[in-house]
Amino acid sequence: MFTQYKYWKPYISPFDPCPPIKVKVYATPPQLYMGFQPPGLPQFPTPQEALRAGTLWPQLFSPYPPPKGGMKSE
Amino acid sequence: MWYYEKKLQYPVKVSTCNPMLARYLVEQYGGADGELAAALRYMNQRYTIPDKVVGLLTDIATEEFSHLEMIATMIYKLTKDATPEMLKEAGLGDHYVNHDKALFYENASGVPFTATYIQAKGDPIADLYEDIAAEEKARATYQWIIDLSDDTDLNDSLKFLREREVVHSQRFREAVEILKDDRNQKKIF
Amino acid sequence: MSKKMPPEFYTLLEEIQAIDFVIVELNLYLDTHPNDYDAIQQFNENTEKSMKLKVNFEQKFGPLMNFGRSYSDYPFNWVDTPWPWQV
Numbered sequence: 513m514f515t516q517y518k519y520w521k522p523y524i525s526p527f528d529p530c531p532p533i534k535v536k537v538y539a540t541p542p543q544l545y546m547g548f549q550p551p552g553l554p555q556f557p558t559p560q561e562a563l564r565a566g567t568l569w570p571q572l573f574s575p576y577p578p579p580k581g582g583m584k585s586e
Numbered sequence: 587m588w589y590y591e592k593k594l595q596y597p598v599k600v601s602t603c604n605p606m607l608a609r610y611l612v613e614q615y616g617g618a619d620g621e622l623a624a625a626l627r628y629m630n631q632r633y634t635i636p637d638k639v640v641g642l643l644t645d646i647a648t649e650e651f652s653h654l655e656m657i658a659t660m661i662y663k664l665t666k667d668a669t670p671e672m673l674k675e676a677g678l679g680d681h682y683v684n685h686d687k688a689l690f691y692e693n694a695s696g697v698p699f700t701a702t703y704i705q706a707k708g709d710p711i712a713d714l715y716e717d718i719a720a721e722e723k724a725r726a727t728y729q730w731i732i733d734l735s736d737d738t739d740l741n742d743s744l745k746f747l748r749e750r751e752v753v754h755s756q757r758f759r760e761a762v763e764i765l766k767d768d769r770n771q772k773k774i775f
Numbered sequence: 776m777s778k779k780m781p782p783e784f785y786t787l788l789e790e791i792q793a794i795d796f797v798i799v800e801l802n803l804y805l806d807t808h809p810n811d812y813d814a815i816q817q818f819n820e821n822t823e824k825s826m827k828l829k830v831n832f833e834q835k836f837g838p839l840m841n842f843g844r845s846y847s848d849y850p851f852n853w854v855d856t857p858w859p860w861q862v
Binding site for chain 3: 548549551552558559560562563567568569
């Protein structure tokens with residue numbers, strides 16, 4: 513398993529002009545990990561759900577914005 | 587040749603009259619990593635890439651045109667009934683003076699589309715890595731537009747388009763693997 | 776021109792969009808996995824479904840495709856609104 517988002521804490525200077533964003537986040541979506549897609553991966557149960565997700569395979573689905581706990585403004 | 591189908595790939599709904607969003611969306615219309623650049627890049631690369639991946643380039647290029655149409659639909663709906671005053675407030679005054687409500691292939695800062703956005707090195711690996719990078723950049727652009735938009739219906743369509751970048755990137759990565767593979771090399775010599 | 780489309784237009788259209796999306800996904804997958812028999816079978820099944828849905832849709836709402844991929848009524852109804860960006 514992998515995580516779709518990575519978090520890091522930038523250096524904060526007492527002389528930074530704006531209130532600091534303490535945690536920053538960037539996306540690491542599934543295509544970075546899958547390699548050559550194996551045959552027979554589970555699919556979304558209906559065409560409607562696949563359309564809504566933007567992919568036929570849940571393992572290729574990447575949510576945005578990052579799930580809670582990782583908001584940009586934290 | 588191509589046939590046109592009278593439908594969008596994914597339904598586009600816009601719930602708020604906010605022409606400012608049209609200004610941001612233009613980045614994906616005529617910007618460096620936008621849908622037009624993507625479609626033209628893949629369509630152009632396919633003539634010189636090894637035969638094994640021509641089908642993929644053709645199909646992704648074709649899908650990109652349907653994404654271009656979705657972006658155009660969003661921009662059209664966001665500006666269709668906006669008054670000149672509203673366009674001015676949205677920072678689209680310059681656009682209005684030059685183009686009225688016409689769509690124009692330019693980026694969010696008003697820089698016109700240019701062929702220099704379309705990388706074509708002729709080296710299959712260089713070109714495919716370019717394509718992977720283009721998909722990741724387009725994905726990032728969708729993220730930043732979603733961050734700036736509070737229209738949930740519009741964001742629904744933008745999330746679909748962002749996910750398509752993920753899938754296209756996956757396929758281009760597989761294309762690289764296909765070209766790296768040397769199992770069938772002996773037959774050539 | 777205001778011609779309000781009935782709710783059925785949107786539901787049938789979205790049904791087609793969903794099936795056609797599955798076909799697009801399988802098509803791109805098969806471009807890099809040409810030997811996946813199950814995926815080819817699923818591709819063909821969905822292609823047939825899509826064609827059936829479109830025949831039904833076109834009888835109610837006019838042609839979906841140009842250049843002879845759809846039949847026309849009299850008068851030529853390819854040119855009728857709404858276009859995809861208008862609906």
